[in-house]
Amino acid sequence: SQNGILVTSSTRYPLLIDPQGQALSWIKSKERSSLPVWNGQNLVDLSDPKLKDKLEFCMGDGKTLIIVGVEDEIDPMLNPVMEKEIVKKGSRLYINVSDRLMDYHPDFKMFFITRLPNPSFSPELQAKTTLIDFTVTQKGLEEQLLGKVISKEQKALEEQLTQVLEDVNSNTKSLLLLDASLLERLTSNSGNLLEDTQLVAVLANTKAKASEVNAKLIAADETRTNIAEKREQFRPAATRGSVLYFSIVEMSLVNVMYQTSLVQFLQLFMGSMEEAEKASLASKRVSNIIETMTYMTYRYVNRGLYEKDKLTFVLLVTMKILVTAGHLKSSAVPVFLRGGAALDINNVRKKPFKWMSDDAWLNLVQLCESIMFYSNLIGDMISNENVWKRWYEDNRPEELSVPDYEQKLIDQTDIGPFLKLLLIRCLRVDRSILMCKEFIRNTSVMGPAFVEPVTDTIEMVYEEMKPDVPVIFLLSRGSDPTDGIIELCRKKKLPAPAVISLGEGQEPVALKAINAGVVNGTWVLLQNCELGLGLMFEMEAVINKLKGNMDPNFRLFITALPHPEFPLGLLQMCSKVTNDPPSGLRAGLLRSFTPGVMIDQDRLERVETPQWRQLLFALCFLHSIVQERRKFGPLGWCVPYEYSNGDLQSCMLFLEKHLYNGEISWETFQYMVSDVQYGGKITDSLDVRLFRTYTKEWLTEKTCEEG
Numbered sequence: 120s121q122n123g124i125l126v127t128s129s130t131r132y133p134l135l136i137d138p139q140g141q142a143l144s145w146i147k148s149k150e151r152s153s154l155p156v157w158n159g160q161n162l163v164d165l166s167d168p169k170l171k172d173k174l175e176f177c178m179g180d181g182k183t184l185i186i187v188g189v190e191d192e193i194d195p196m197l198n199p200v201m202e203k204e205i206v207k208k209g210s211r212l213y214i215n216v217s218d219r220l221m222d223y224h225p226d227f228k229m230f231f232i233t234r235l236p237n238p239s240f241s242p243e244l245q246a247k248t249t250l251i252d253f254t255v256t257q258k259g260l261e262e263q264l265l266g267k268v269i270s271k272e273q274k275a276l277e278e279q280l281t282q283v284l285e286d287v288n289s290n291t292k293s294l295l296l297l298d299a300s301l302l303e304r305l306t307s308n309s310g311n312l313l314e315d316t317q318l319v320a321v322l323a324n325t326k327a328k329a330s331e332v333n334a335k336l337i338a339a340d341e342t343r344t345n346i347a348e349k350r351e352q353f354r355p356a357a358t359r360g361s362v363l364y365f366s367i368v369e370m371s372l373v374n375v376m377y378q379t380s381l382v383q384f385l386q387l388f389m390g391s392m393e394e395a396e397k398a399s400l401a402s403k404r405v406s407n408i409i410e411t412m413t414y415m416t417y418r419y420v421n422r423g424l425y426e427k428d429k430l431t432f433v434l435l436v437t438m439k440i441l442v443t444a445g446h447l448k449s450s451a452v453p454v455f456l457r458g459g460a461a462l463d464i465n466n467v468r469k470k471p472f473k474w475m476s477d478d479a480w481l482n483l484v485q486l487c488e489s490i491m492f493y494s495n496l497i498g499d500m501i502s503n504e505n506v507w508k509r510w511y512e513d514n515r516p517e518e519l520s521v522p523d524y525e526q527k528l529i530d531q532t533d534i535g536p537f538l539k540l541l542l543i544r545c546l547r548v549d550r551s552i553l554m555c556k557e558f559i560r561n562t563s564v565m566g567p568a569f570v571e572p573v574t575d576t577i578e579m580v581y582e583e584m585k586p587d588v589p590v591i592f593l594l595s596r597g598s599d600p601t602d603g604i605i606e607l608c609r610k611k612k613l614p615a616p617a618v619i620s621l622g623e624g625q626e627p628v629a630l631k632a633i634n635a636g637v638v639n640g641t642w643v644l645l646q647n648c649e650l651g652l653g654l655m656f657e658m659e660a661v662i663n664k665l666k667g668n669m670d671p672n673f674r675l676f677i678t679a680l681p682h683p684e685f686p687l688g689l690l691q692m693c694s695k696v697t698n699d700p701p702s703g704l705r706a707g708l709l710r711s712f713t714p715g716v717m718i719d720q721d722r723l724e725r726v727e728t729p730q731w732r733q734l735l736f737a738l739c740f741l742h743s744i745v746q747e748r749r750k751f752g753p754l755g756w757c758v759p760y761e762y763s764n765g766d767l768q769s770c771m772l773f774l775e776k777h778l779y780n781g782e783i784s785w786e787t788f789q790y791m792v793s794d795v796q797y798g799g800k801i802t803d804s805l806d807v808r809l810f811r812t813y814t815k816e817w818l819t820e821k822t823c824e825e826g
Contacts, residue, residue, distance in 0.1 A: 142253035181226030380691035423695030459485035482545035572706030616642035621651030640670030707743030
């Protein structure tokens with residue numbers, strides 16, 4: 120409401136910070152009668168070449184001009200308009216814009232809108248406009264989501280509340296009008312007040328109506344209280360939705376490509392209510408909605424995150440849920456993030472244990488000072504030093520009982536797993552990632568489903584696609600979805616997709632392919648789009664322009680490496696997918712055997728020999744091993760090689776053809792895998808030796824023996 124007052128009452132033109140698009144929707148609704156239309160559009164981009172002409176038209180006719188796409192600066196051409204340098208000639212008003220005298224109508228309105236969450240506007244620009252932040256808050260979004268939950272689950276209740284609020288506003292206005300009318304009669308009367316019969320009649324009428332209106336307001340207040348009590352039953356679902364959205368927003372600080380709009384999230388939110396299991400009890404229904412919404416949001420966001428960031432997202436969501444619920448104090452989170460990094464070993468209590476590192480001691484001191492649960496931990500460790508030493512030096516301390524504290528941690532049902540995570544992080548930071556997964560698995564608000572490896576295939580992505588919502592594949596080393604997209608297109612018996620690799624001079628070719636695809640219902644794949652940012656900045660407008668005439672079969676795929684200047688609007692309207700190898704040997708094997716990725720039932724049945732399936736598994740095992748070694752840096756491979764699914768595919772194709780020709784030659788098979796298919800990329804002699812050892816150990820006749 121405060122922002123609304125600023126927008127409507129300010130003498131300067133408003134500059135709105137609107138990352139969620141709510142201000143734009145409100146202004147379009149509020150000003151719909153005075154908005155101009157150009158080719159079906161009533162918004163103007165700041166970079167529009169016809170901005171000057173559109174400004175002249177709106178300013179002369181008293182229309183409302185909404186300028187979007189504002190970043191850090193506004194075109195200096197608009198300075199005379201922003202500063203309202205109005206010139207009066209006779210009865211007409213003018214403003215001089217770029218040496219052109221333009222008519223100025225007093226009803227003209229102008230709004231500037233930026234989607235950047237943290238823009239850097241100059242003080243001069245802020246002085247020329249009224250800067251208003253429309254960024255939604257967590258509590259504000261919770262109220263909005265609660266309204267949506269009620270309108271879906273208890274529509275009559277929400278309609279009743281809306282009617283009550285309208286009645287309250289109407290009755291309040293009636294009271295104000297009666298007061299104004301009475302004051303006017305009192306101030307305009309010049310004689311004896313008691314002898315003015317009309318005034319006495321107005322006073323009596325006002326008193327009667329005021330009593331009636333007050334009675335209605337009291338009744339409305341009681342009704343609103345009753346409705347609020349029923350609405351509160353569904354608040355936990357709205358709270359969880361708000362927490363999830365702000366967790367997604369914060370991931371954009373990790374990587375600029377992780378942008379998700381509020382519109383996309385609202386689709387997930389409403390979809391989760393459709394998918395959630397029905398229940399007669401409101402509490403059970405809310406629980407079902409929360410569970411379904413959390414998992415659906417996790418899957419949607421997870422598929423658009425690089426492997427290294429997936430655990431970060433789930434950990435962030437879990438901690439936010441615990442903090443919002445009041446189970447966990449926000450002051451505990453910095454202890455997990457920083458430990459004792461701010462302390463100096465010379466300014467803290469002397470370390471009593473020779474077997475403990477200095478870093479672990481500083482972390483321990485910080486833990487005892489910040490977390491009440493562990494306030495006596497140092498004393499407990501001194502009195503039971505031998506047991507703690509064995510626990511500290513164990514290879515897997517997270518799997519052992521915590522000395523002196525195991526039962527206490529079990530009794531802390533809500534935050535016990537987090538308290539154990541803090542202890543492991545402070546004393547054995549090398550086991551933190553494994554313990555994070557255990558924390559998520561054992562926390563009641565999440566569960567094992569959020570740490571199990573999952574694979575999203577291109578077919579699964581395609582099933583959720585819409586013609587007007589492109590998919591952006593975020594590229595990483597050794598991952599390219601091109602073959603998968605072409606193969607899927609072939610399976611769907613559609614024409615081959617138009618594949619355009621962006622670069623110098625390719626923008627017109629790409630636009631021509633998109634226009635043809637929209638008409639003919641074919642697919643378009645734009646590769647390496649970080650090299651064609653000019654086209655990417657136009658893409659949102661192009662898609663919105665073509666949206667009404669799209670063939671239902673049209674699909675647009677985009678591949679790009681992360682780029683800090685990639686357009687925000689395009690990222691927020693697209694679905695994001697990553698294609699990098701999963702983390703973990705088991706996850707790698709599961710991905711290889713996921714239908715639609717590498718191996719399906721059709722491939723397993725191509726060769727009718729037992730060796731075929733056994734060696735397929737051996738190849739997938741080898742592939743997962745060589746991928747997993749990369750995370751150990753120089754200890755894994757002397758040179759970081761870009762092994763990809765294409766290498767595994769080539770090996771499987773060779774094996775298939777080799778088995779068709781008769782008995783397998785093990786030396787030939789080993790040589791083709793270690794020296795040709797994978798080995799063609801290997802440049803270091805030690806890496807060559809390692810790979811040959813792998814093939815000699817696993818790609819042998821012994822692999823195919825029973826047991």
